[in-house]
Amino acid sequence: MDKPLILASASPRRREILTLAGIPFEVFPADEEVAPEGLPAVDRVLALARSKATWVAARHPGRTVLGADTMVAVDNVALGKPHSASEAVEMLLSMQGREHQVLTGVWVIRTDESGSVVKEDGFTDVAHVKFYPFDREEAEHYVSTNESMDKAGAYAIQGKGMRFVEGIRGDFYTVMGLPGGRLVRFLRDFDQI
Numbered sequence: 295m296d297k298p299l300i301l302a303s304a305s306p307r308r309r310e311i312l313t314l315a316g317i318p319f320e321v322f323p324a325d326e327e328v329a330p331e332g333l334p335a336v337d338r339v340l341a342l343a344r345s346k347a348t349w350v351a352a353r354h355p356g357r358t359v360l361g362a363d364t365m366v367a368v369d370n371v372a373l374g375k376p377h378s379a380s381e382a383v384e385m386l387l388s389m390q391g392r393e394h395q396v397l398t399g400v401w402v403i404r405t406d407e408s409g410s411v412v413k414e415d416g417f418t419d420v421a422h423v424k425f426y427p428f429d430r431e432e433a434e435h436y437v438s439t440n441e442s443m444d445k446a447g448a449y450a451i452q453g454k455g456m457r458f459v460e461g462i463r464g465d466f467y468t469v470m471g472l473p474g475g476r477l478v479r480f481l482r483d484f485d486q487i
Contacts, residue, residue, distance in 0.1 A: 299486050301359040301470075302350035307452065311472040317487060324349040324361065326328050335367040339399035341419045345415075347401040355409035357395065364398045364471045366447030373447045376393050382437045382448035386458070389447070391427035396447070396469045401476060404484055413484060419473035421464030423451070428458060 298318035301308060305451040312319050326349045329341035339478040340363075347361025365417060366373040368388050376382035401416035449455030451462075452467045481487050 297357055299361045299481070300350060300354055300357050302346040302359055305362075305471050307471040308362060311467050311470060311474050311477075313476050315478050317478070317481065319360075322350050322354065322359075322416070327363070327397065335365055335370065335372045335395075335397055336418050336420070338372065339363050339397045340416055340422050343399035344401040344416060347403045347416075351403040351405050351411075351431070352409065356407040358395075358402060358404040358486055360400045361403075362398060362408055364393055364396065364446050364468075364470055368392075370392045375444055376442060376448045379434075379437050379443075383433045384443045385448040386428075386433040386436065387430060389425045390429075390433070390458070391425060393422050393424040394447070395422055396464075398468045398471060398473055399421075399425055400472065402478070402481065402484055402486075405417050415480075415483070417476070417480065419465060419468045419476055421466070421468040423462050423469060424460045425458045426460045432457075433482050 298320050301319045301321050302324045304323040324346035327345045329338050329344050342363035343361040347359045351359040373385050397418055397420050399418045403414040404412045406412050440449050440455055441453050465473045
């Protein structure tokens with residue numbers, strides 16, 4: 295590894311996970327992310343991660359770029375980031391007392407000095423999160439902390455949102471935004487570790 299990985303995201307949680315994993319990186323957030331409409335959540339999250347990585351890789355030839363995207367799905371319906379407090383409350387209530395999925399798509403691109411793709415690959419990791427039952431008042435109280443407004447599914451598992459979580463099947467770090475252990479092993483194929 296001659297140059298650090300570029301993280302195509304401004305997410306402080308993704309920065310924290312890469313730091314914990316001991317992966318040297320620089321941050322250059324993507325200004326563009328696109329994916330075809332109508333894709334199942336598992337494909338859409340990977341397409342968005344690929345879009346971010348591709349956009350940043352085009353501006354940084356000779357580097358390896360990591361794009362990632364996370365979404366929450368309930369009954370195969372994707373929940374993005376809420377646009378209002380009332381939408382955040384409704385998202386939370388749709389998950390109370392039941393299980394939902396958190397999907398994180400990861401795409402890595404390595405280019406040569408001319409900008410040509412040398413290698414690219416990706417994966418989607420899924421964690422299943424079960425929430426305790428709770429009422430509207432508890433959801434409104436949590437939303438009033440403002441923690442939910444920039445989070446897919448309107449909660450932060452590593453923050454005050456932990457109050458809702460009864461259990462997790464899968465990687466806790468997938469819920470935070472990057473599946474740490476799987477990512478470490480994946481980046482070995484790109485000579486980034």
